[in-house]
Amino acid sequence: MRALAPRGTGLVLVAPALVVLAAVTAFPALWVVWLSLQRRVPIFGIAEFEGLRNYVYLAADPRFWSAARVTLIFTVVSVGLELVLGLMVALALAGQRRGLRAGIALLLLAWALPAVVTAKLFEWLYNPAAGLVNYLLGGARLNWLGDPTLALPGLIFADVWRTMPFVALLCLARLRGIPAEVYEAAHVDGAGPVATLLRITLPLCRQILLIAVLFRTLDALRAFDLMFILTGGGPAGTTETFTVYAYRSLFQTLHLGLGSAIGVIVFALVMLVAWGYLRALGREGIAA
Amino acid sequence: MRRERGRLRDGLVLVGLTAYALPFFWQALTSLKPEAELMLLPPLLPSRLTLEHYRVVFEQSVMLRAMVNSLGVGAITTVLALTLGLGAAYAFARYAVPGKRFLLLLIVAGTAFPQIATVSPLYLLMRALELRDTWLGLILANASFALPLVIWLLAGFLSEVPVQLEEAAAVDGAGRLRTFWWVILPLMAPGLASAALLTFLFSWNEFLFAYTFTATEASRTVPVALALFPGVFEVPWGDIAAASMLASLPPLVLVIALQRFLLRGLLAGALRE
Numbered sequence: 001m002r003a004l005a006p007r008g009t010g011l012v013l014v015a016p017a018l019v020v021l022a023a024v025t026a027f028p029a030l031w032v033v034w035l036s037l038q039r040r041v042p043i044f045g046i047a048e049f050e051g052l053r054n055y056v057y058l059a060a061d062p063r064f065w066s067a068a069r070v071t072l073i074f075t076v077v078s079v080g081l082e083l084v085l086g087l088m089v090a091l092a093l094a095g096q097r098r099g100l101r102a103g104i105a106l107l108l109l110a111w112a113l114p115a116v117v118t119a120k121l122f123e124w125l126y127n128p129a130a131g132l133v134n135y136l137l138g139g140a141r142l143n144w145l146g147d148p149t150l151a152l153p154g155l156i157f158a159d160v161w162r163t164m165p166f167v168a169l170l171c172l173a174r175l176r177g178i179p180a181e182v183y184e185a186a187h188v189d190g191a192g193p194v195a196t197l198l199r200i201t202l203p204l205c206r207q208i209l210l211i212a213v214l215f216r217t218l219d220a221l222r223a224f225d226l227m228f229i230l231t232g233g234g235p236a237g238t239t240e241t242f243t244v245y246a247y248r249s250l251f252q253t254l255h256l257g258l259g260s261a262i263g264v265i266v267f268a269l270v271m272l273v274a275w276g277y278l279r280a281l282g283r284e285g286i287a288a
Numbered sequence: 289m290r291r292e293r294g295r296l297r298d299g300l301v302l303v304g305l306t307a308y309a310l311p312f313f314w315q316a317l318t319s320l321k322p323e324a325e326l327m328l329l330p331p332l333l334p335s336r337l338t339l340e341h342y343r344v345v346f347e348q349s350v351m352l353r354a355m356v357n358s359l360g361v362g363a364i365t366t367v368l369a370l371t372l373g374l375g376a377a378y379a380f381a382r383y384a385v386p387g388k389r390f391l392l393l394l395i396v397a398g399t400a401f402p403q404i405a406t407v408s409p410l411y412l413l414m415r416a417l418e419l420r421d422t423w424l425g426l427i428l429a430n431a432s433f434a435l436p437l438v439i440w441l442l443a444g445f446l447s448e449v450p451v452q453l454e455e456a457a458a459v460d461g462a463g464r465l466r467t468f469w470w471v472i473l474p475l476m477a478p479g480l481a482s483a484a485l486l487t488f489l490f491s492w493n494e495f496l497f498a499y500t501f502t503a504t505e506a507s508r509t510v511p512v513a514l515a516l517f518p519g520v521f522e523v524p525w526g527d528i529a530a531a532s533m534l535a536s537l538p539p540l541v542l543v544i545a546l547q548r549f550l551l552r553g554l555l556a557g558a559l560r561e
Contacts, residue, residue, distance in 0.1 A: 014375070017375065028413070032405050097294060117535050169551065246404050
């Protein structure tokens, strides 16, 4: 078939997409590295090359390391909770005979909403005076988003609500693909529910869980909307991730060079994680 | 007995999932609460329901205009990404393209590019081309995540279409274009629908680019309008709830009416081997 195809047709078909991608993806990806090597303040027309000074500054910047800590906690705790809860929900839904569509709709809704809407939902739920969360806690007066010890857990809770369905639906697809005979055989062999879960279900879900971890980790490292709207990085920087710090530097304090440097670091982090996981998955025998 | 237990179990799971979606339902209820009862809890349920907040949102906020912007930007982004993406995916699947492996690797990597890293160069680009605060600027910015996603999804769906079908059509004397139009496209229809829905959804939900590249209601999208929802002295929780419901309309339709396509796209993106 390929031999029949006239030479060059392929290139003509690919070219329009590549031109657009070069302009809006590849070129900005390279340009941001160049920007990060500059002192650049657009409103004053300042643009001078200064090498690695932005990175040197960040290495000694407590705010940067605080953002690193918040990003790490947010990513690890969010993804961890999503995996456990997502798997539990998938197990609950796997045997569903009636109302599966409705169940999936209820689950998928949280994932499909704009993150800005989720932020508004939770801002209202967390309202100290009239929020549902405090009401359900028996009339507590907790200031969820204003208290430095509560804001990050509150943010993580909202993120888990939003993204757990993705993990659950991936696991559900895997679980429903396991033939019933596998479970019947286990039953005949006298395996109880716990042994079946640990020896059969979990090992069969291993690959899909690894894929879920990859996707969710990449998303958590890149997350911006939810924390930007819900807490804006506050109180006292306790929810300020790399992305929020980068945005504030770029467009609020207008240090385009410094903000770009943080962006480059997020970029490198994401690519490193993706590369590491793909290698791990490759060893597992999946070409992802 | 066993059957009844199964039904009970099914029912309990649904109740649990309804409770999971409670944050959304609570906001829906809030959007219908009279202003005077908003800050009172308990009682859980309002004394009466009102559409007053929706009236305020429609008459006094830019939400309606923002919905037009979001629909327009989302629709054009989707058509653009699907048109260019289908051509590219087809070429990758069926033709010899120089540097194919490298290009595909770049495109996969493109789906993981963090927007926070590309937002500053894109901002300068938009400024230089005077595309700030225009639909076109947003459409191009959205193409940066829509196009890699569409190519990735469609290349996967295309690999499921047997080459033999095209060969058979060729033997019957159909040209490549006719084969593509009459054989490939109909088979790809469900995949195209999935890719289109995901692209539209991500474009509708996109916030960082829209927040950065827009300045007025000429191009502000729904998430931006919601984020900047004005309050004079107090936060207008009821109006914000009503605006949130409007912003949730397309996701709701997708999840309820077009769930099959949405799921297919979501799973295909992750499970492709």
